[in-house]
Amino acid sequence: MGVLDDWLRMFAHPKYHLARSVTCGRWGFRLEAGSALAFHLIRRGGAWLRIDGRPTTQLHEGDLVVLSDGVAHEVVDSPQTLAEPVEQFARRSFDAAELGEATEIFCGQFRPDAIRAQIGAAALPPFVHLKAADIEHDRGIVALSELLTAELDSHRQGNEMLVERLADGLLIYVLRNAAAQEGHGPGWLSAMHDPQLARVFRAIHAAPQSDWTVEAMAGQAGLSRAAFARRFTERVGDTPLGYLTAWRMTLAARRFEGGKLPLRVVASEVGYQSEAAFSRAFRKYHGVPPGKYRITAGA
Numbered sequence: 001m002g003v004l005d006d007w008l009r010m011f012a013h014p015k016y017h018l019a020r021s022v023t024c025g026r027w028g029f030r031l032e033a034g035s036a037l038a039f040h041l042i043r044r045g046g047a048w049l050r051i052d053g054r055p056t057t058q059l060h061e062g063d064l065v066v067l068s069d070g071v072a073h074e075v076v077d078s079p080q081t082l083a084e085p086v087e088q089f090a091r092r093s094f095d096a097a098e099l100g101e102a103t104e105i106f107c108g109q110f111r112p113d114a115i116r117a118q119i120g121a122a123a124l125p126p127f128v129h130l131k132a133a134d135i136e137h138d139r140g141i142v143a144l145s146e147l148l149t150a151e152l153d154s155h156r157q158g159n160e161m162l163v164e165r166l167a168d169g170l171l172i173y174v175l176r177n178a179a180a181q182e183g184h185g186p187g188w189l190s191a192m193h194d195p196q197l198a199r200v201f202r203a204i205h206a207a208p209q210s211d212w213t214v215e216a217m218a219g220q221a222g223l224s225r226a227a228f229a230r231r232f233t234e235r236v237g238d239t240p241l242g243y244l245t246a247w248r249m250t251l252a253a254r255r256f257e258g259g260k261l262p263l264r265v266v267a268s269e270v271g272y273q274s275e276a277a278f279s280r281a282f283r284k285y286h287g288v289p290p291g292k293y294r295i296t297a298g299a
Helices: 096-101 114-118 140-152 159-181 195-206 214-221 225-236 240-257 263-269 275-286 290-298
Strands: 008-012 016-023 028-031 037-044 047-050 057-059 064-067 073-076 103-110 127-130
Touching: 008 140, 016 140, 016 159, 037 047, 037 140, 037 159, 064 159, 103 140, 103 159, 140 159, 195 214, 195 225, 195 240, 214 225, 214 240, 225 240, 240 263, 240 275, 240 290, 263 275, 263 290, 275 290
Parallel strands: none
Antiparallel strands: 008 016, 016 103, 028 073, 037 064, 037 103, 047 057, 047 073, 064 127
16 A cells, blocks of 8 residues: 655745645644634545534535634544644655545635735634535635645746735635625625724624614724715625624524524524514515524524
8 A cells, every 4th residue: 555645735924824635534633723814625525623612513525614713723534533733744644545535625824914904804703614505606716726736736936926826816715705605795805905994894793792883883983973884885885784784694594503592592692682673684684584594594
């Protein structure tokens, strides 16, 4: 049996780390806390993601997970597998005879910097799971990961500069798809270039249950009510309260998908003291009442 020597390709840059791995058998790696944003794209096979305090998440071929708060996490071949530090994992070798059952993963870790803070990494939810069906309409992520993989395997002239440009493009695609999945409108990403609006997004996402009004959002932005409402609508493509409702309903749907929490608990978590008012808002946004949505999501 042969040993797979070419199973891992890595690219290190002060702003980011990229890696493409092809594994088989028992494997698992742990990334410690620190990155502003990390993502894992399952290009072939499957894996499991473990984050302290969250249920273990199964990842299928084509799935993409985005972790925007720098939390430590583990990617493993099964829920029972113990993960090793990524530095130790990088020194492993795999039996090439087992590649028929291989898993290929493309990973990235982006470090904090002022530019990326402005385009929204800090305003994303801490964990986003994009399934293959969610991103199949936008081939940018897959195409760029393939180009990056080719450059990771290459030592041609201009390699480092090209990888940096491709990595910046991939980050935009990842953020755009994650934002769309989380209910953000098409103008959200460009609006994140505005530091005053970015503060509002971060505040709303951190405390969706607060009694948000247009005045309160304007205060976060440091603008008058009229100036804030006008700028928000022009750049986001939705009104401040319309965006708030969409965000709350997206969070509520996710809570129903993740368990059997009582309606009153979910309503309170997203800022509704009345179950009736929450149910009306949920039905208007999703087209079905919360009870029916919960049944469908659990099917």
